[in-house]
Amino acid sequence: MEGEGVSEHFKAERDGAVLVLTLNRPEKKNAITDAMYAAFADALDEAGRDSAVRAVLIRAEGDSFSAGNDIGEFAAVATGARRAETMAVARLIRALATAEKPLVAAVRGQAVGIGTTMLLHCDLVYVAEDARLAAPFADLALTPEAASSLLLPLRIGHPRAFAMFALGEALDGRAAAALGLANAALPAAEVDARAREAAQALARRPTGALIQTKRLMRDAEAIWTVIEAEAGVFYQRLQSPEAREAFTAFAERRPPDFTKLD
Secondary structure, X not given: OEEEEEOOOEEEEEEOXXXXXXXXXXXXXXXXXXXXXXXXHHHHHHHHHOOOOOEEEEEEOOOOOEOOEOHHHHHHHHOOOOOHHHOOHHHHHHHHHHOOOXXXXXXXXXXXXXXXXXXXXXXXXXXXXXXXXXXXXHHHOOOOOOOHHHHHHHHHOXXXXXXHHHHOOOEEXXXXXXXXXXXXXXXXXXXXXXXXXXXXXXXXXXXXXXXXXXXXXXXXXXXXXXXXXXXXXXXXXXXXXXXXXXXXXXXXXXXXXOHHHO
């Protein structure tokens, strides 16, 4: 494998015609920082421009795919210490939604928030049987992002999607595969190899045909309309009194009390 780019918490490496993108913050369950979002988005954009890259594999080091957004950085927005528009997460969401080359994901352990919603933009997904997929946005007084308010109900139905968003209910890997969020659920030790094998298989296919297939299968205009609408609500919610209470309670290690805000 030839190394192409390495940063402290995010790696981009070439494995033949496959670009392997690795979340590399295992000590924090791969919670994604702003710098990681920026590096991730840059790598996906570069993959789109590089004719030598024919498929992209997204994976993670350690025992979790991603615990979601770095809570401290979002708390800074909720408390007014940082402006929402300076965050790079929107760039990653755009890069995922507009990626034309095949995206393959290998998921072990936790996949929380964007750790789950990014999978809705991947073309092939392989999960560990004991993986835990969750999108508990309401727990932080937030709303869905990355077009998940459209794409998740289309995959698993409104009741299950609402339970994930509003009640924080999680799916294990077996359920994710059964419901169509993943291609297969495997023993954790086999996930990376199976996903890499799939990415290599895609890289041997005609890229033009795969790109056109993705275009036909995805209503890009509808997806982007939803992403923009979600972003407006999400950042409004991030600066709301409810979000401040949620993040303050998290920092103070106590349950939030939203009733006092009614």
